[in-house]
Amino acid sequence: MLNASSAKPTxxxxxxxxxxxxxxxxxxxxxxxxxxxxxEIRGMRDSDKMIADLEAGxxxxxxxxxxxxWNFKHPDDHTDELAKLRAKIEPIDKLIAMMEQHxxxxxxxxxxxxxxxxxxxxxxxxxxxAIDAFEEADKYIAEHIKPYYIKGKxxxxxxxxxxxxxxxxxxxxxxxxxxxxVTKRDTAHKYTRQVRNYLQNKEQQERNRQYQEKKRSQQRKxxxxx
Numbered sequence: 351m352l353n354a355s356s357a358k359p360t361x362x363x364x365x366x367x368x369x370x371x372x373x374x375x376x377x378x379x380x381x382x383x384x385x386x387x388x389x390e391i392r393g394m395r396d397s398d399k400m401i402a403d404l405e406a407g408x409x410x411x412x413x414x415x416x417x418x419x420w421n422f423k424h425p426d427d428h429t430d431e432l433a434k435l436r437a438k439i440e441p442i443d444k445l446i447a448m449m450e451q452h453x454x455x456x457x458x459x460x461x462x463x464x465x466x467x468x469x470x471x472x473x474x475x476x477x478x479x480a481i482d483a484f485e486e487a488d489k490y491i492a493e494h495i496k497p498y499y500i501k502g503k504x505x506x507x508x509x510x511x512x513x514x515x516x517x518x519x520x521x522x523x524x525x526x527x528x529x530x531x532v533t534k535r536d537t538a539h540k541y542t543r544q545v546r547n548y549l550q551n552k553e554q555q556e557r558n559r560q561y562q563e564k565k566r567s568q569q570r571k572x573x574x575x576x
Contacts, residue, residue, distance in 0.1 A: 387410065387411030387412060387413070388401050388411065388412055389412075390412055390549065390552075391412060391545055391548060391549070393552075394544075394545070394548050400541055403537065403540070403541075404537055404538070404541065406537075407533050407534055407536070407537025407538070408530055408533055408534045408537070409534050409537060409538055412545075414534075415538055415541070415542070415545060417538075418534070418535060418538035418539065418542055419542055419545075419546050424531060424535070426527050426528065426530065426531035426534075427528065427531050427535075428524040428525075428527065428528040428531070429528070431524055432521060432524060432525070432528060435517055435520055435521045435524075436521070438517050439514055439517045439518060439521065441494065442498070442510055442513055442514045442517070443514055444490075444494075445490075445491065445494055445495065445498070445510060446507060446510050446511060446514065448486075448487040448490045448491055448494075449487070449491060449507045449510070450507070451483055451484070451486070451487040452484060452487035452488060452491060454480075454483075455480045455481070455483045455484035455487070456484065458477050458480040458481060458484070459480070459481055459484040459485070461473070462474060462477065462481055498510060498513070
């Protein structure tokens with residue numbers, strides 16, 4: 351009889367190993383082909399050179415170019431708005447300049463006015479430029495200041511300066527977009543006629559093809575029925 355000390359130890363059963371995770375297979379898709387924004391005119395003569403020139407001028411697609419085919423108002427064309435702003439800015443700036451001219455020459459003119467009639471003539475002769483400049487500015491201000499009165503009071507120079515600055519901010523905000531439009535327009539005008547003619551001819555050829563196909567189809571039907 352075997353005693354406990356001589357009994358063979360029981361070998362532990364191997365634990366089942368965890369399954370090795372398999373990599374998930376994902377279906378690889380071919381990268382989508384980008385649509386060519388110039389596809390319709392790739393058949394034109396020297397099309398690559400023309401398209402490169404158009405893109406250098408900021409026109410990035412045929413749809414963009416179509417916006418210049420006819421003389422419609424382009425949304426980026428701010429010619430009228432800029433002209434109206436200039437028409438407001440220029441007289442204000444001229445008025446400001448005249449107010450500065452008035453101030454610069456005020457002391458000499460005041461001295462001239464305070465002199466006796468006996469010495470005025472010789473003083474004016476010596477200071478003619480300053481006195482003439484003061485009188486020119488005084489007259490101009492009197493004739494042009496009225497539209498800028500604030501609540502019935504004559505505006506100060508800094509009031510006019512603030513008004514001018516606000517208008518210039520509006521002007522400068524429109525300018526980059528307008529300048530980009532001018533570049534696009536000038537570039538587009540080099541090619542609009544030939545591209546338009548090419549597309550019209552292409553459309554006409556397609557209409558002719560469809561017409562001929564329709565005639566052939568009708569003829570086949572007629573022959574079948576006969």
